Amino acid sequence: MTTAVTAHPDLSSASDSVGRRMAKRRRNYVRLIVGCDAFVICLSIFVGYLARFSWASPPGVTIPYAYIAVGLAAVWLVILRVSRGYDERVLGYGTDEYRRVAGASLRLAGAVAILGYIVNVGVSRGFLAITFVCGTAGLVIARWIARKTLHRARIQGRGWSHRLLVVGDAAHVLELVRQLKREPYAGYRVVGACIPEALVVPRSVGLPPQQLGDVPVVGSFRTIVESATSVWADTIAVTGAAELTASRLRRLGWQLEGSGIDLVVAPALTDVAGPRIHTRPVAGLPLIHVEQPDFKGGAKIVKNVLERIVAFFAVTFTLPLFLLIALLIKLDSRGPVFFKQKRVGQHGHEFGVLKFRTMVVGADRMVAQLASQNESSGLLFKMRKDPRVTRMGRILRKYSLDELPQFINVLRGEMALVGPRPPLPSEVARYDGDVARRLLVRPGITGLWQVSGRSDLSWEDGIRLDLYYVENWSLTSDLAILWKTFGAVMGSRGAY
Secondary structure, eight states: OOOOOOOOHHHHHHHHHHHHHHHHHHHHHHHHHHHHHHHHHHHHHHHHHHHHHTTSOOSSOSSOHHHHHHHHHHHHHHHHHHTTTTOTTTTTSSSHHHHHHHHHHHHHHHHHHHHHHHHOOOOOHHHHHHHHHHHHHHHHHHHHHHHHHHHHHHHTTOSOOEEEEEESOHHHHHHHHHHHHHOGGGOEEEEEEEEOGGGOOOOOTTSOOOEETTEEEEEEGGGHHHHHHHTTOSEEEEOOOTTOOHHHHHHHHHHTTTTOOEEEEOOSOOSOOGGGEEEEEETTEEEEEEOOOOOSSHHHHHHHHHHHHHHHHHHHHTHHHHHHHHHHHHHHSSSOSEEEEEEEOGGGOEEEEEEEOOBOTTGGGGHHHHGGGOOOOTTOOOOTTOTTBOHHHHHHHHTTGGGTTHHHHHHHTSOEEESSOOOOHHHHTTOOTTGGGGGGSOOEEEOHHHHTTGGGSOHHHHHHHHHHHHHHOOHHHHHHHHHHHHHHHHTTTTOO
């Protein structure tokens, strides 16, 4: 005979308080976003007016520009609302938020242009063009700034997050919890778990609530809705379990109607980006179609050409900096300016990666002596206070200036601007089948490992990020990584 699980009184009371506080934070963040959007739109209209007319009165006006400004701002905010630019499910994470904001603004710009052509009210096209260009860019930038603020607050435990109840068998629940904790800024805070009835320990007086890892078990598959309510969960994530059949999931969806609780299904499929995933309903089943990774084609050609153009201009414009760094290296320590090391590139082809020398001459021969002080896991050798690094080398490494000569490797076609970290031959010799997939693309000067912590990452996390990039790369993701690289370098995160 199974025992029904009821919410622990202390846990329920605490969850009620935290849930109300989280709901308030969510409302405050949405209000902040609306206020920022209104400010950016009004500022863009003002900039558009000044840029077009300065302080002079616009000629041939049939409708005062003050009325036009108020109407345009109001309609713009309404369009953002209608386009679900304030949907809590996209705020704070992913690209959908930016896409909806930019798409709504561009659609409004097109509608205004067509309407202006048909009605001919005499509104300056230059004013509208400047307003919409500044407004669209400003809205995206403002959302990005607000998101970064939210991410910092979430990491510190102060920001609004979705309260998530995870439903599934023990192994799948623990795996999903581990994945979500790896990115706390994503905004999913696990507040409880529902597991199969047979695994639930009956409540006993004096014993603490049952835990699964560090997640409290708040119910079983029979009490999912009640358990979600007791811990103030606003989202239920269903992961793998044999007992959770299609009919039970359908009934769960019916039970959640009107409750304000979202239902999401987390398949046993990780590290696959959205563009490769397509859902197709077949015979009433939502089949998930996963596209194969794209390792060649037009996009790869465009990437190669663009990166070589950027590398050419980078080498040309940083030549004075090259000469200055070379002089400082010579003055700081004995030895050559450049350090050339054999690395493994695409399809296992070896090449010489170029760097400014940051260590004493003969540093490679000293690795065995320092092996006991290695602070890295896996196949890498890393030390925070490596005695082989010169004074000038520490400065160069802090701001990644030692990697500037790798633009020459990009010009040669040996490396890319964005890609996995170029490994040593000794590392590749110990690769297993999965890790070797890093060699399907050209290594990069920067990559996900660079913008996610660099040397602070464990070997496993670095490999996971590299494989994720290999499987899911796109020109858009490359641009995002290049943008984040600037912040990572300026903040010198994980650089030693």
